[in-house]
Amino acid sequence: MLGAIEAGGTKFVLAVGNHSGEILDKIVIPTEHPDKTVPKVIDYFKDKKIERLGLGGFGPIDINQDSPTYGQLQKTPKSDWVDYPLGAILQEKLAVSVVIDTDVNVAAMSEAKFGNATDVNSCLYITVGTGIGAGAYYHGQTLKGLSHPEMGHIKVRRHPEDTYKGACPYHDDCLEGLAAGPALEKRWGKKGDQLADLSQVWEMEAYYLAQALTNYIYILSPERIILGGGVMKQKQLFPLIRQNVIEMLNGYVSSPYLTKDKIDEYIVPPGLTDEAGIKGALHLVME
Numbered sequence: 143m144l145g146a147i148e149a150g151g152t153k154f155v156l157a158v159g160n161h162s163g164e165i166l167d168k169i170v171i172p173t174e175h176p177d178k179t180v181p182k183v184i185d186y187f188k189d190k191k192i193e194r195l196g197l198g199g200f201g202p203i204d205i206n207q208d209s210p211t212y213g214q215l216q217k218t219p220k221s222d223w224v225d226y227p228l229g230a231i232l233q234e235k236l237a238v239s240v241v242i243d244t245d246v247n248v249a250a251m252s253e254a255k256f257g258n259a260t261d262v263n264s265c266l267y268i269t270v271g272t273g274i275g276a277g278a279y280y281h282g283q284t285l286k287g288l289s290h291p292e293m294g295h296i297k298v299r300r301h302p303e304d305t306y307k308g309a310c311p312y313h314d315d316c317l318e319g320l321a322a323g324p325a326l327e328k329r330w331g332k333k334g335d336q337l338a339d340l341s342q343v344w345e346m347e348a349y350y351l352a353q354a355l356t357n358y359i360y361i362l363s364p365e366r367i368i369l370g371g372g373v374m375k376q377k378q379l380f381p382l383i384r385q386n387v388i389e390m391l392n393g394y395v396s397s398p399y400l401t402k403d404k405i406d407e408y409i410v411p412p413g414l415t416d417e418a419g420i421k422g423a424l425h426l427v428m429e
């Protein structure tokens with residue numbers, strides 16, 4: 143028996159599964175103050191006889207296994223959780239080893255193992271929601287280094303008609319500051335789901351996201367790019383982003399997937415919905 147946790151900003155999913163990756167039992171609890179949420183987590187797992195525990199969590203979080211603060215949350219906007227040593231507490235209270243990665247890295251792995259990237263050896267998973275974050279999967283592993291990648295905070299060129307200052311508390315007009323859900327709401331005065339009919343909104347959004355994807359393609363050369371998160375429910379974004387990416391690359395990277403004929407198979411929505419996070423977390427401890 144293996145344990146898995148998907149730790150999100152609004153809910154925690156707790157599950158036990160087997161070595162083949164099947165989820166055998168699952169519950170959902172709200173994300174509250176850690177003093178409320180964490181005892182519920184411990185309570186759930188304490189009699190389940192788990193051998194190991196995998197956790198895909200919101201960040202920033204220390205995912206460096208050699209670090210003395212492995213599994214500790216960092217400058218997260220969820221202030222109750224800043225510096226909370228989640229990994230160490232779970233390890234101590236449950237007496238099992240805990241393997242931790244970011245929610246987006248785990249989602250990338252899940253898409254590679256069970257979702258829309260099972261036929262390739264690498265993929266990026268990008269969420270465009272309250273923030274923008276991306277995870278990367280390459281040949282069996284997720285991408286990490288000094289810390290985990292922070293692909294949402296890259297610099298992008300401003301759209302000529304965009305006068306909005308940007309919403310990132312650290313950088314103002316980084317990608318997340320210009321293109322995540324809260325930026326849409328502040329720039330246009332309505333939440334994203336109420337802006338569906340305004341083509342100007344989605345053309346600007348696609349311009350920003352396509353710049354980011356173009357940079358990721360140059361730097362990481364992923365074999366597939368998966369776009370998820372609340373904002374990507376606006377399905378009209380997909381063709382706009384694909385078209386912009388082709389124009390921005392301008393034929394420089396040679397691949398059949400970066401052409402008008404095949405880019406629909408390259409920039410895709412997630413294949414997994416409900417269980418992507420929790421299955422990816424389980425996968426962290428399967429091997």
Ligand code: ADP
Pocket residue numbers: 151269270271272273322323324333334335336370371372373374375376
């Ligand atoms: P989170 O990032 O918090 O995990 P989501 O991925 O659902 O959650 O993203 C929430 C953001 O996405 C909010 O800013 C919300 O306004 C925006 N959003 C949710 N649904 C839609 C939609 N259908 N169209 C456009 N934007 C949406």
Ligand code: ZN
Pocket residue numbers: 294295310311312313314316317318319
């Ligand atoms: Zn930023």
